[in-house]
Amino acid sequence: MGLEVDNSRSQVIYETCGKIGWGVLLHYDPHLNIDINSLPHTEQMVKKFPETKFIMHGLGW
Numbered sequence: 001m002g003l004e005v006d007n008s009r010s011q012v013i014y015e016t017c018g019k020i021g022w023g024v025l026l027h028y029d030p031h032l033n034i035d036i037n038s039l040p041h042t043e044q045m046v047k048k049f050p051e052t053k054f055i056m057h058g059l060g061w
Contacts, residue, residue, distance in 0.1 A: 004041065005026060005041045005042050005045055006041045006044060006045055010045075011045070011048075011049075014045060014048075014049040014052045014054075015049060015052070017052050017053075018049050018050075018051035018052035018053075019051070022053075023052070023053035023054070023055050024052055024053065024054055024055065025055045025057055026042065026054060026055065026056055026057065027057045027058050028056065028057065028058035028059065029058050029059075042054075042056075
């Protein structure tokens with residue numbers, strides 16, 4: 001079972017982390033992430049939550 005990077009539940013976490021100054025680690029794994037090849041979704045989240053520090057982790061990063 002996986003979770004899209006732009007899932008509404010995740011967006012609550014992104015917003016909250018931005019407000020309190022925490023970073024969000026996104027672990028990209030082909031077995032866990034439904035949209036691993038969909039970097040536009042990640043880019044949209046980075047743009048939507050500019051106060052949040054996104055840290056990319058996994059193969060290719």
